[in-house]
Amino acid sequence: xxxxxxxxxxxxxxxxxxxxIAAISDIPPVVTDVGCxxxxxxxxxxxxxxxxxxxxGLGEQGRLLLYGLPCQARFRFMFDVIREGLLxxxxxxxxxxxxxxxxxxxxxxxxxxxxREFPFVLAPNKSPGADDALKSRxxxxxxxxxxxxxxxxxxxxxxADIVRLAELIFLMLDLGGRAPASGDLVWx
Amino acid sequence: MGxxxxxxxxxxxxxxxxxxxxxxxxxxxxxxxxxxxAQEVRRDVDSGKFAAMSSSLVALGDTxxxxxxxxxxxxxxxxGAGGKLVITxxxxxxxxxxxxVLTLGDMRLGLALGQVEACAVLISDILRPRLAANRD
Amino acid sequence: xxxxxxxxxxxxxxxxxxxxxxEPSSAGERQRLRHxxxxxxxxxxxxxxxxxxxxxxxxxxxxxxxxxDIAPAEVSRCLNALRALDALDRPEAARPAPAADSGWRLIxxxxxRKLGFRT
Numbered sequence: 001x002x003x004x005x006x007x008x009x010x011x012x013x014x015x016x017x018x019x020x021i022a023a024i025s026d027i028p029p030v031v032t033d034v035g036c037x038x039x040x041x042x043x044x045x046x047x048x049x050x051x052x053x054x055x056x057g058l059g060e061q062g063r064l065l066l067y068g069l070p071c072q073a074r075f076r077f078m079f080d081v082i083r084e085g086l087l088x089x090x091x092x093x094x095x096x097x098x099x100x101x102x103x104x105x106x107x108x109x110x111x112x113x114x115x116r117e118f119p120f121v122l123a124p125n126k127s128p129g130a131d132d133a134l135k136s137r138x139x140x141x142x143x144x145x146x147x148x149x150x151x152x153x154x155x156x157x158x159x160a161d162i163v164r165l166a167e168l169i170f171l172m173l174d175l176g177g178r179a180p181a182s183g184d185l186v187w188x
Numbered sequence: 189m190g191x192x193x194x195x196x197x198x199x200x201x202x203x204x205x206x207x208x209x210x211x212x213x214x215x216x217x218x219x220x221x222x223x224x225x226a227q228e229v230r231r232d233v234d235s236g237k238f239a240a241m242s243s244s245l246v247a248l249g250d251t252x253x254x255x256x257x258x259x260x261x262x263x264x265x266x267x268g269a270g271g272k273l274v275i276t277x278x279x280x281x282x283x284x285x286x287x288x289v290l291t292l293g294d295m296r297l298g299l300a301l302g303q304v305e306a307c308a309v310l311i312s313d314i315l316r317p318r319l320a321a322n323r324d
Numbered sequence: 325x326x327x328x329x330x331x332x333x334x335x336x337x338x339x340x341x342x343x344x345x346x347e348p349s350s351a352g353e354r355q356r357l358r359h360x361x362x363x364x365x366x367x368x369x370x371x372x373x374x375x376x377x378x379x380x381x382x383x384x385x386x387x388x389x390x391x392x393d394i395a396p397a398e399v400s401r402c403l404n405a406l407r408a409l410d411a412l413d414r415p416e417a418a419r420p421a422p423a424a425d426s427g428w429r430l431i432x433x434x435x436x437r438k439l440g441f442r443t
Contacts, residue, residue, distance in 0.1 A: 008389050119380065173380075173428075175380075182431060
């Protein structure tokens with residue numbers, strides 16, 4: 001089955017998914033935010049109810065599609081909407097969140113099967129500074145789920161940081177024996 | 189948000205009345221961020237997933253129409269071989285509540301659209317005072 | 325930034341050159357990554373390629389050198405560093421995942437050129 005190639009950005013509502021996509025997308029991201037109705041509204045007024053969309057143009061060779069997905073368990077079905085042609089996942093963490101890594105724990109619980117299936121990078125965003133302790137806790141959470149992934153602090157507004165995340169995913173695909181057969185991809 | 193059990197029960201009764209007309213597999217009233225508020229569905233329907241999917245479809249519908257400069261969303265229709273999914277927003281509720289109704293296979297679309305719209309208005313009548321009070 | 329990475333790489337290489345070489349009995353053993361080391365971003369680019377390879381596949385030193393296009397001595401230094409961090413597993417009955425095809429390499433090149441990958 002031939003399909004298009006995609007990268008997915010998953011994370012807490014305030015983790016910076018739309019910002020990441022905007023940093024590398026050739027078009028202004030299309031965002032499907034809606035107002036929050038639970039206690040999340042204390043932290044952020046809106047949340048992604050479907051998916052955010054951006055793209056990287058490759059000229060006549062096509063495009064790489066970028067999708068931001070909500071991390072809440074009730075929206076897990078959205079992953080299946082973009083699964084076909086998915087290359088890898090950027091898992092964003094709001095390093096400034098007052099609730100610590102609770103959101104990451106919930107995301108790992110929700111998406112553990114997908115995170116074993118696709119290469120991913122764990123990216124703490126909005127880190128206040130020295131974050132060795134945070135990254136250690138992230139590593140502990142990954143190991144608790146037997147997940148293996150690089151942990152890279154980013155500023156989601158910086159294109160170079162997001163490019164680095166994409167590069168790591170592509171390296172894992174290329175060298176880790178997880179690249180799709182090129183015949184299975186068609187560039188949209 | 190402040191909507192309390194009394195409103196939920198009244199809304200559930202409206203959904204029950206709608207489904208009781210015949211031709212429907214279930215009806216769900218969902219908060220805009222995908223959480224169930226009231227429902228009258230078959231036992232084999234995952235209400236949490238139904239609620240989340242309905243809110244996603246509305247969010248996508250809003251987005252598509254906005255991107256195409258095609259005005260405000262009226263309803264979303266997903267037409268399948270075994271039934272139709274009709275989703276609309278409860279009017280005058282600031283887009284906070286979404287009514288999603290799944291019909292049986294042989295239900296006439298025009299009839300379903302009219303009955304769903306009428307149900308949405310009744311739900312709005314129940315909730316509007318409470319929502320206005322919460323805002324004040 | 326590249327100068328800094330190269331400098332750190334030289335320091336890391338110097339430090340690990342002092343380590344004993346890979347034992348002959350373990351040179352042919354396939355290993356895979358148990359976890360990415362924290363702070364791997366300061367490692368040499370060649371070592372990051374080794375990490376990427378081992379994150380998805382169990383490979384021995386020779387296979388790593390070939391797949392990552394890196395000198396065997398450099399692979400050994402990287403493996404020593406990973407071993408010191410207890411970051412490797414020796415899975416039973418490990419078989420390496422297949423290398424990417426040439427069509428994929430073109431895709432990697434296109435995306436890398438557009439976004440500005442450093443490797």
